[in-house]
Amino acid sequence: MDRRSQSTTTSSAADTGSLHCIVKLGGSAVSCKNELETINEDNLSIVSSQLRQGMISEPSHGMDWSRRPGSTAIQTVVDKFDDKLESQCKRLIVVHGAGSFGHFQASRSGVHKGGLNKPLVKAGFVATRISVTTLNLEIVRALAKEGIPSIGMSPFSCGWSTCKRNIAMADTSTVVKALDAGFVPVLHGDAVLDTSLGCTILSGDVIISHLAEHLRPDYVVFLTDVSGVYDRPPTEPGAVLLREIAVRDDGSWSVLQPKLQDEVEITVAAHDTTGGMVTKITEAAMIAKLGIDVYIVKAATEHSARALKGPLPHNIPNDWLGTVIRLAN
Template structure:
């Protein structure tokens, strides 16, 4: 079993106020996944980010921040706008995958998960297991859910990865981002950025000045924290650049790809 995360920055222009899909990247990734599945059998779960679809409304309505009860009507609308936005992106993703012949089925987190203080505390994964058993590819994505303490909150794709991995024990976890892996600073704006081929400690986070966009879900540092938790359970992860052609195919086929391994091992 492989859990593959496709970052919102790959599928959309995350900094844009417009909700536009990067159709070229999406179609290419769909082809690479299909080629890998045609080449060798594997169970696959796909997680994708919210990108420019989900982040603007979540930020506008400050979803996940404490609020007065009098603000709840407006917060409800914000919840609905955010949920609807990420659902639209998921529709584009699933359409592209189905067109390529991939048997994907969307399973929104908001339909079966709840949280407490922004952390997932409940989510019955029986449907995931049943779809996998029947040869489907479950697709889940960053979403908004009910929260026992905050009423509503954002659940990132990276947190979904952790929850799924803890409960389903995959053989591999792969994150496709818009950079080659973890750097000590943003490699897009700093030529002297230092690349980490391996990351194994929370203490190492002190060496990071910020790598990619910091958004409502935590950016690269948030990803690393989620994956280090998995590393403590013996689940190794790899962060790669999904913008590089054939990287998704290669990593699914266990071929060598430049990236950062998140592991507690030596």
């Protein structure tokens, strides 16, 4: 009930043709960081359920009709469908990182540095794509199981490529056609061809920036394994969650909430050595500069559930834990 009443206050993009939301499923949020190629099944299941609740007006039937291991048949779900049930799914794109998938293969072979003429790099490229598409398939299945009409789309197959690691070609028309047909495209960080280096890794965060710039969603949600952006590594004593960051037109940014005494840029830069948070803020700031609110929030919590039912009110509720990055007024 609560969900329904809340969702009516949000701008439904399903009918207008505009994009409601881009959600980043952080690799560390849906896979087990220290266990090679292992899904965090609990998190993935909760996140899928929260996505469904945030994006679809009515519960809908499962769309993963795969044979379960040990069974010889497929559970008959077909009879449950009737032509009356037309669940409206908001226009949504999911992008996920690699987490414990792909990272081993990419780093051991040096795919990000290019050099496809080296047998090790070429093999690593193949191995990386196998690993990340394995994760993609599992995420697509988890979303489909919840009734989200998810469609896996690999950047490599979409013909996306880079030049000196920057996006050189990334036509979004296939993604838009999938959205127009009522599907939820599920993209991922991928090994791609690079016109200068031969090949490299195109990260999920760069994909999101690109999609946000071209498709202008109402808001963007990063689901991670911590509660948001802190002023220092969150494991350190006294780490403070930055609740609201304002980005100015010139790209500079400052913390609006909470009021901090220290020079924030410096403490966040120190943070970067452990978690790449400055990179994340920089990418998020580029999106926010477009006038698109960005939420960074811990996956599979009540706070992620609220973010996915977003957008959040302009005055961020006190009991919501996460970081909002938005354009300064």
